[in-house]
Amino acid sequence: MATETSKQALDFEAAHQRLKGVVKHTPLQYNAGLSEKYECEVYLKREDLQVVRSYKLRGAYNMISQLDDDQLNRGVVCASAGNHAQGVAFSCKKLGTKGVIFMPEITPKQKVKQTQMFGNGNVEIVLTGDTFDDCLREALAYTEAHEMTFIPPFDTHPVIEGQGTVGVEILKDLPDAEVVVIPVGGGGLAAGAGTYLKQHNPDIRLIGVEPEGAPSMVKAFENNCPVTLDSIDRFVDGASVKRVGELTYILAREVLDEMLLVPEGKVCTTILKLYNEDAIVVEPAGALSVAVLDLVKEQIKGKKVVCIVSGGNNDIDRMQEIKEKSLLYEGLKHYFIVRFPQRPGALKLFVNNVLGPGDDITRFEFIKKTSKENGPALVGIELKNAEDYPALLQRMDAHRFEVIEINKDATLFEYLV
Template sequence: MDTDTQVHLDFDAAYNRLKGVVRHTALEYNARLSAKYECEIYLKREDQQIVRSYKLRGAYNMISQLSDEQLSRGVVCASAGNHAQGVAYSCKRKDIKGVIFMPEITPQQKVKQTEMFGNGNVELVLTGDTFDDCLREALIYTEANGMTFIPPFDDFRTIEGQGTVGVELLQDLPNPEVIVMPIGGGGLAAGLGSYLKDQIPGIKLIGVEPEGAPSMLTSLTKGENTALTDIDRFVDGAAVKRVGDKTFAICREILDDMLTVPEGKVCTTILRLYNEDAIVVEPAGALAVTALDAIRDQIKCKRVVCIISGGNNDIERMAEIKEKSLLYEGLKHYFIVRFPQRPGALKLFVTNVLGPGDDITRFEFIKKTSRENGPALVGIELKNAEDYPALLQRMEENRFNVIEINKDATLFEYLV
């Protein structure tokens, strides 16, 4: 990598610091995906890391280089969950104090895991709606208490630690041709990508972000690090309004392509990895595999590695994940149905409108005082997305007046 930042990055030294601390995670050949995309696809399983994500690497690499005085005062971090667990584990391992700021919307699974890994050495502060909100509070607290802030991505020591994913990768597969990496703040892509570009200059590096939080793509397109005003927080491990300055400078040089994928498609990937490969991933951990459809032509007949960055998925989110997947795949639709004021209208709807593979998943009258003849909210799940036009046609033929809520974002958010 031909950049001034190269002098700051010593991945071999970071690898040695992490020996005995992090787990050398598996690089698994995936036969299903390889057959589907006509190439060799390997999954780097950072979901199998001790804290179930790669974030431990960067956190421990930085904390292990602090002075005794800094360690005695303790550390602070801000995190959507995975970096928090890495810092908590490091604090316990080093027996130092840590104060960890997390957004209030952080899944409970990640909060409890952070408490478990810290095991008395860390204090948790839940604040703000996004990572960027809690980051501001964490920096104020750090300054006020004379502690050391451990950045989740924008520090060369953090980037070095994340780059050790690449050191392991090349030990297991010396000649990869394409690497597909999730991007949130950019620490993994900057570290892993820098190491691999140095070792294999011709390697192709592809970054992937959620469609609702394209902070790196926006910055690359504009040619400068640019903060987004609003983001979709669903892919919480990769939903940041602004990537790091250091990570942006590196990624701008090394990335060969930058993609975004819809959140609903990410959900479909999560379900398929679980059902077909018995792999539990969080939304950010599914980004790389989700992007494969978009790069099918680029990866044909090549050796491809997808980074599974984390597996901290709260089981309580699975209903939401399934719902988003069904909506994205065109298998679930919501309607406001105004039933004709004639006897047996509801029975007619069930018998004449629904197809043999269709199922009503939700039914409630909107006006509680007008049951049987008022408008109703109806959710229908289809067996095949292609059945939808026929469903609409049968509604029209049987004189049911309907509003398609899926096509109206305001109505959908209000009613569903």
């Protein structure tokens, strides 16, 4: 249960006023295609159109803007490889304070440049460590040594309060919303927006969604307290944390009606569909709320549903990986180790008699081993329809090609593909 102290500390209307003229009141857009598909009214809360292309600016600015003059003169510190860093950088420039932003050394150059751009001379970026945890340790030590203020990405009242203004805007634009789907990483958005929405409409249904490879809030719910996951899949980087916040867990546990998980491949399919069908560019975390609709299609029929699209900072260099993950998830791409007989015509037989009319070889790596009767090859095949896969396997067997299905062996897949 959330404590009364937790509830009283969150003044969302005050935060909303504080953020006026700084953050955009982002559109709540009706989506005809999704509405028709799910037989309901689907609205997208477009935080991908925010000033820094994510909702993270709300919490960062709300906290920094409440610091006193002495704290602002000393400056602020944060640790982030993405949207939080950009929100802090923008806030530093707007409020005229110095920011030191710690990022892992592996942070893509695009994110570093974006952060520098929003800070526009007011921030110093320190690249350190191989992981976020390494980076965070350095940031906290620096904060203490220089007597600066640390700006957490989610687990503090002012940040949660700022993220809650997303909920304020939703109810201003759609007072009779019945279901709101909220992406969950550390839990700041769910705790903030969720608390505001439940306070003003106890009957509204709130659905939290995490990537399957980083189920930190789901595990917290199961264990009745936050737990640290041993490892996570960081693909959905904006919503992949090893441990949710203590305060965000308390608040989210009270207001969320359910927590669901979505496979990373499904997220990728959703990214591509939103781009191709609606010209909306979303990052993986921003696609979570739409990707989960298939899992709740029965309970949302006939209702007014809001999906929070949390961000649009998607590096174009990731699009090939996104397409690949989508094809694998949809059963349209498969990898094999195929042992080709070392005799003339073996490859021609495979192409002419094994592949179907809609199949395409997308990868082929073959090393002829003259000392053996058979030679292995890594073969990637893309299908026109997922239903064609069993017939492909039958033709391989009928023509006596020895194959290993790499898709079904995670270790082998990671090593070879």
